[in-house]
Amino acid sequence: MRRLAYIHHLGNLTMLPPKVNSTLQDKSPDVKAATYRSCGLIATREVGEAIENGTKWNEAAVRERASRIETFVRKEWAD
Structure with missing residues (x-):
């Protein structure tokens, strides 16, 4: 998968306040850490x-993190 193909993938998304998120935009992961x-x-x-x-x-x-998120959601929100 090309970089652009997983840039908006579930496993690549994190929660941040809007103003904080805006300051980080296209910076590399090591800068964002x-x-x-x-x-x-x-x-x-x-x-x-x-x-x-x-x-x-x-x-x-990214795929590994998406898998962990999916496992969490299925466990925590199971009917």
Whole structure:
């Protein structure tokens, strides 16, 4: 998958306040990591920690995170 094909993929999205998100826009993941870690949201903080711990934020990382999100949603929101 090309970079652009997974840029808006579920596994590549994080929650941030709108103004914070706007300041980060097209910056690289390693630049965004410190902001992610300090945002106060567990899932976003985990992304920042993973990047700072050496995870390459590539297609494989995006797909893995999407899988974890899906597992969480299915478990927590199951009928």
